[in-house]
Every structure is written in structure tokens, then in C-alpha cells.
Amino acid sequence: MTQTIDTKTIKHVANLVRLGISEEEAQKFSGQFSAIIDYFNMLNEVDTENVIPASDVANAENVLREDVVKPSMDREEFLKNAPQSERGYVKVPTVLGEE
Amino acid sequence: MQLTNLTIQEASELLKTKKISSVELTKETLKRIHDVDKKVKSYVTVTDDLALKQAKQADERIAKGENITPLTGIPFAMKDCISTRDVKTTCSSKILENYVPQYNATVTNKLADAGAVLVGKTNMDEFGMGSSCENSAFFNTHNPWNLNHVPGGSSGGSAAAMSASLATFTIGEDTGGSVRMPAGFCNVTGIKPTYGRVSRYGLISLVSSFDCIGPMTRDAYDCATVLEAIAGHDEKDSTTYNSAVPNYTKNINKSVKGMKLGIPKEYFVAGMEAGVESSIQEAIRTYEKLGMEIHEVSLPTTQYGLPVYYLLLFAEASSNLARFDGTRFGLSKSENAKDVIDIYLQTRREGFGDEVKRRIMLGAYALSAGYYDAYYLKAQKVRTLLRRDFETAFSKVDILLAPTCPTTAFKLGEKTSDPLEMYLSDIYVVATNPAGVPAMALPCGFSNDMPVGMQLIGKHLDEQTIFQVGHAYQQVTDWHKQLPLI
Numbered sequence: 347m348t349q350t351i352d353t354k355t356i357k358h359v360a361n362l363v364r365l366g367i368s369e370e371e372a373q374k375f376s377g378q379f380s381a382i383i384d385y386f387n388m389l390n391e392v393d394t395e396n397v398i399p400a401s402d403v404a405n406a407e408n409v410l411r412e413d414v415v416k417p418s419m420d421r422e423e424f425l426k427n428a429p430q431s432e433r434g435y436v437k438v439p440t441v442l443g444e445e
Numbered sequence: 446m447q448l449t450n451l452t453i454q455e456a457s458e459l460l461k462t463k464k465i466s467s468v469e470l471t472k473e474t475l476k477r478i479h480d481v482d483k484k485v486k487s488y489v490t491v492t493d494d495l496a497l498k499q500a501k502q503a504d505e506r507i508a509k510g511e512n513i514t515p516l517t518g519i520p521f522a523m524k525d526c527i528s529t530r531d532v533k534t535t536c537s538s539k540i541l542e543n544y545v546p547q548y549n550a551t552v553t554n555k556l557a558d559a560g561a562v563l564v565g566k567t568n569m570d571e572f573g574m575g576s577s578c579e580n581s582a583f584f585n586t587h588n589p590w591n592l593n594h595v596p597g598g599s600s601g602g603s604a605a606a607m608s609a610s611l612a613t614f615t616i617g618e619d620t621g622g623s624v625r626m627p628a629g630f631c632n633v634t635g636i637k638p639t640y641g642r643v644s645r646y647g648l649i650s651l652v653s654s655f656d657c658i659g660p661m662t663r664d665a666y667d668c669a670t671v672l673e674a675i676a677g678h679d680e681k682d683s684t685t686y687n688s689a690v691p692n693y694t695k696n697i698n699k700s701v702k703g704m705k706l707g708i709p710k711e712y713f714v715a716g717m718e719a720g721v722e723s724s725i726q727e728a729i730r731t732y733e734k735l736g737m738e739i740h741e742v743s744l745p746t747t748q749y750g751l752p753v754y755y756l757l758l759f760a761e762a763s764s765n766l767a768r769f770d771g772t773r774f775g776l777s778k779s780e781n782a783k784d785v786i787d788i789y790l791q792t793r794r795e796g797f798g799d800e801v802k803r804r805i806m807l808g809a810y811a812l813s814a815g816y817y818d819a820y821y822l823k824a825q826k827v828r829t830l831l832r833r834d835f836e837t838a839f840s841k842v843d844i845l846l847a848p849t850c851p852t853t854a855f856k857l858g859e860k861t862s863d864p865l866e867m868y869l870s871d872i873y874v875v876a877t878n879p880a881g882v883p884a885m886a887l888p889c890g891f892s893n894d895m896p897v898g899m900q901l902i903g904k905h906l907d908e909q910t911i912f913q914v915g916h917a918y919q920q921v922t923d924w925h926k927q928l929p930l931i
Contacts, residue, residue: 355810362809363763364770364786365802366794375803382807382865386752389823392830399825400832400879409683423547429777438772438785 351379448473449610450928453519453667456613460507460518467507467518470613471500471562474520478564478611481931486586487596487606489525490533491565496520499562506560515670515694517560522612524603525566526573527658528647529553532563536649537581537602538571540769540776540796550647551679552616552658559674564612567602571798572766573620573651575599576870578627579861580800587857588631589929590895594854597627600661604631607661609931614671615661620651621754622849622874624659625886629849629898632888634915634925635661636668639906640881641686643672644679652761655754655878664925665887665915669693672908686906693912701917702736704910707842711747712873717851720892725848728889728899728918732846735917740842744834749827750876755868756811756824757879763808769796803864828879835880835902844914845902848873849886853895877902885911888924896927 353372356379360367367375421434430437448456448470459465475493482488503518523529526536528546530553535541549557556563570580578586578601586601588594589609596605600617604627607615617624619637628635636659643658650656660671676690708729713722733739771777771792778791797805811820838845850873860867877884884902891897903911919925 351810356806359806359809359813360802362813363767363805364789364793365797365806366790367802371802375806378803378864379807379810382755382868383810385865386756386820389749389752389756389820389827392746392749392823392827394823394826394830397826397829399822400828401825411680419547426547427544427774429771429774429779436773438788439779439782441785 351376351383447610449477451613452663453515453613453670456519457515457517461513463507467500467503467562468497470518471496471520471564474564474612481609482611484587484592484931485589485605485609485611486584487567487602487609487611488522488565489535489537489568489583489602492532492563495532496562496564499557503560503562514559514674516556516674518562519613520562520564521556522565522567522603522606522615523553523563524569524600524615524617526569526618526649527552527616528649529563529566532566534566534649536572537569537583538796538798538801539582540792542582542776544775546647548647551644551681552675553647555675567600567606567615569602570599571801572649572762573599573618573623574762574800574804576622576626576867577855577860578602579857580798582798585857588854589931590632590854594856594895595630597630597854599623601627603661604628604633604635607631607633607663608929610928614667617659617661618648619657619659619878620655621758621878622871624661625849625874625884625898625900626871628661628886630854630896632896632924632927632929633661634664634668634885634887635659636672636885636908636911637877637883638672638676638908639686639883640878641684642676642883642906642908644677644682644685646679646681650765652758653765654761655758657878664919665885665912666694666697668885669697669912688906691909693909696909697912697916699913700736701732701914704737704844704914705740705842706732706737706914707740707742707838707845709744709747709838709845709847710741711744712847717848718853718892720890721848721850721852721897724890724892724897725846725899729846731918731921735921742838742842742845744838744876746827746830746834747876750831750879751868751872753824753827753831753879754871754875756820757828759804759808760812760821761808763805763812766801766805769793771796800864831876832880835882839904844910847900847902849898849900850874853892853897874900881905883908883911885915887915887918888927889922890924
């Protein structure tokens, strides 16, 4: 079964992952995605009736510890990498509502 | 004696007996990097000053005779996805081009505590996404055996640096073959440990349920030495095992006679380069001569390993890479941004390369409504079957042997235009990561003058057997001692 992934779908998923893309890029990715997804469809051949999906790694068990307060990274140190900061906070443009 | 060609074991002996100093060894290494790496281009950052400072400290430690470990004074390089405080950590991505972490990864701390000397950070496919190192946003790394060929990926810089004697050992990271595949291409030994054996704290995540940090070295003995130093429980990574780390080198000389070596028949199919196949067959005969019992085994889900691996990678990577949003660290593009979404869109568009864009979009696609069951969930089910394959095989044999790649290192540019073709070069190395089992690559011959690698795949947490079987082979062969003329 061949599945075409059109540019509309590409733009939709690009938006889901917050990726700005151009029309040309959407077209290029559309062709490549169709080939890749088509290859992945081979998984349909595998009988997975009654198979439990792996959701963890082999040694998965709950790891609990006391909730002890410890010093964390110094605020000034943390903000060294922030593109913009003000009064000890990371600064970004308006997130909610009107300015 | 060329100091840069020494194994860890040899260099450590000379350091401890004060025949050489760490400063001397480190200077030689840095000199060679500045001479030779113009051609190989394995380093993204060379840390001359830090290295010399650490080397001096190591020499003082040795002079005092205090707390000397097998890695004290030994120069090493780290894949650039592992955090190093005050040293740029880029993942070979534009989005992290100027990122300087404020903290160390647990592995970085452990190596510093052992007295190892960091000489630099190595090139990689951007965020570990690639099989040739050609997806680095900065430059291509070249295979020291033939500069027109790729070193493999994604830990191509670590493999090439090790191969060209530009460090005494290197640290790589293996999400789906990223240590073993380039190790095979560059004629070095490298292990992907059991998932959870080495802490991932401070590793920039690609696929959180696959990622494994592992050493790349001249031989199995050195590999055991480094793994011993970096493995162990870490309260900062809840997936690490609590069990004690064995003294791998202590029992490495034990005979392999009578042990059962499994050959998975699904790994020997049409399309394998003739010289690769003959080298692997020769290695099997060597093990037969060493007294191992050879058994054919079946891993029936093998051909589905690649789609399982890539689908789960896309899905996990698409959420893991959401953190690169241009607000707290890394590249930030906010020209005329009306809102925070604009910053995300612009930063990620400019900061990520094509392969990263492809994979995070494919991940969102595989996880999105209507496709989740068909792709993500289906892949997790087949992952269960992959894991069962290994369990069944290991109920019959002690260890498995397989090639690391169907071919030797391909040429630069040969596969860049077709992403799917590039994915297919990972066919032999990807299945172990969804299953979590450990595997080590080691040199086993040459085909058309390029190195051939094989891998030994072991049971969960049984790195000991892998080292023992790898070491036994390297006692009777000298492929691992062959160095490129560069």
C-alpha cells in the first residue's frame, strides 16, 4: 500500500512541532516522507495479536526516595544561557492574552 | 615510541612508573590533533588549556601516589552531546553552537574524578541523527583510513579521533549503533553497554529509552577499563541499575573454551559485501579454534528491527527536542516576533538541519491522532518480539556474533540524497537498542583496504562475557593493532 503524504499534512505536522517551513521544503519532505512511511508499513506483516507493547526498559521499577530539599543551580548561573532575562526571570514575549 | 599510539593499559603503566608524565602525553596528543585533525576533522572543540591543567593535576596525583586509577593522566575526547561544564557542548547543531553547560554530565564527573584528561569534544551527526557524520551542522569528519570515505555515525568524530590516535580513548553514545557502526568503519573497539548501566544524566537526549553512553578504545581490555570507570548507579538517572559494577578487567583473561557462540542466520543475507562476509566467517573459525561451540540461531524479528527502531526514535526524538525553543538557552531568533510561538518557529527553522526536521516531523506524524495505533503502538508491540528473540537465543547460547554493517565505510556524499538508503546502513546495529542488550564492536579484517567490524552481543548486564570473548579474539589476532597511515 502506498501512502502519499501531501504538503498539507507536512505543514500540519511542522506546526505541531513548532517548525517554520517553506513551501519548497514542504514539497521536498512530502516525497521523502511517503517513501519512508511506505517502508515502515512492512510492520503490518507482523502478527502482534496478544502481544503486550513494550512501554519500559528491562529494569523498569519504581524508584522512590525521600523528598529532601537540596540546593539547586544558582539563579544567576542558570540565567547565563538565557537569551533574554529580567529581574531574575527568563523573558519571552506575551504568551497569553493581549499585551 | 609514539606516545599517541599507546593503549590505556600501556600508557597507564608508563605513567605510574613515572617513565612519562601526563603533561608529556597530553602535549603529544594536542600536537597531533593540531597537525592531523586538519585532515580528519574529528574535533569540534579542542580544550588545550583545560587539558594541560588536568594533566598537571594528574601528575601531582601520581607523584603523591594518591588515588591513582587506570585512567589517571590519560587523554580522552568526548562526543559533543555529553555535557561538560564551561566547555561548549553543541551536539553538532546550530541550535547549540554557542551553548556552554553550567553543569557536568555524570560521566564527565566520573572521568574527572578518575583523573582522565579531557582534550576535546568530537563531531557527530546533529543530535545523533545520522550514520555518516555528514549531518553535522559544522563540517564532515573523514575516515582516517581513506579521507574520501565517511567515518560512520553518529559518533563519527569519536571513532575517527580514536582511529587516528588523536586521543588514548574516546567516549561515544549509541542510540541505534552510533558507537558500533563507526567503530567498525574506523577499526576501533567500542561498546554499547546494557541500557541503564551508564548514567544518562547530562547526556543531551535523543531517544531516552535507547540512549547508551559507551567507550571507544584500541582494544577490548581498554574498553573494559573505561566502562568500569563510567558505569554504575546514579540517583540522577532512575533507569540506572543498582547492581555493583563488576571488575571487568580482572576476569578478562578467562578461557572461552566450551562457551557457546551463536550466529544469527538472519544477519547473513544477500547484499553483504563479499569481503565483509569472509572476514566474519574467518572470525567464526578463529573462535572455533579457541574452543568455542558454534551454533546457528534465529532472531526471526530481525528484518523488522529497522522500522521499529526508527519509528520509536522519531516519536521520542520529536518530544525530546521540544526543549530547544529559543527561550532558555541556545540559539534564539526573535526578530519581529509577535508572540512566543514565533520565537519557536523561527529558532527551530534556523537552528535544526534537514535530518532533524525530518525526524521530529515524522515523530509527530507517527504519534498523531489516527496514526498512533498503526505506527507507534505497533512498533512498541514488535519491540516486545525483538526482545523475546534475544531472550530465546540466549537460552541456547552465551553470546552472539554478527557484522556491524553489510559494507565497509562508504564514500562521502554517497547516501546523502536518499534518507531511507542511509537508514538501511544501520540494519545490523539497531535491534539491540530497543531490546536493551549490550554489544561491542571490534575490528576483524579488511575489505578493499577498508576496515571490517564485527559485534559481540551479550545478555542483559553481561558485559563481562563480551569483554572476555572480545579479548580472547584480540589475543590471537592483530586487526585491532592496525593503524591508518595519516
